[in-house]
Amino acid sequence: MTPNSPAELAEPLSAPAATAPPVPVPVLPEVHELPEVQFVKPKGCLYALSQPPLMLFLAVIAVLLAVTGAYDLSLP
Numbered sequence: 001m002t003p004n005s006p007a008e009l010a011e012p013l014s015a016p017a018a019t020a021p022p023v024p025v026p027v028l029p030e031v032h033e034l035p036e037v038q039f040v041k042p043k044g045c046l047y048a049l050s051q052p053p054l055m056l057f058l059a060v061i062a063v064l065l066a067v068t069g070a071y072d073l074s075l076p
Helices: 008-009 043-052 052-074
Strands: none
Touching: 043 052
16 A cells, blocks of 8 residues: 555646746946045954953962962962
């Protein structure tokens, strides 16, 4: 016995493709209509290290590491 009925087996394997209405293509502006781009000089990777909040955070982490290291070394 087959799980499909004879009517299902007689149907075509693929359905006809659906036709969609044409999609309008947006018109790109001409080159002379584009706004002028001003490039910003990139900042170096050391710029972030010059910020006070980051330096304060890194100093606190360094102090914590130094204190725990000194504590571990002072244990008998």
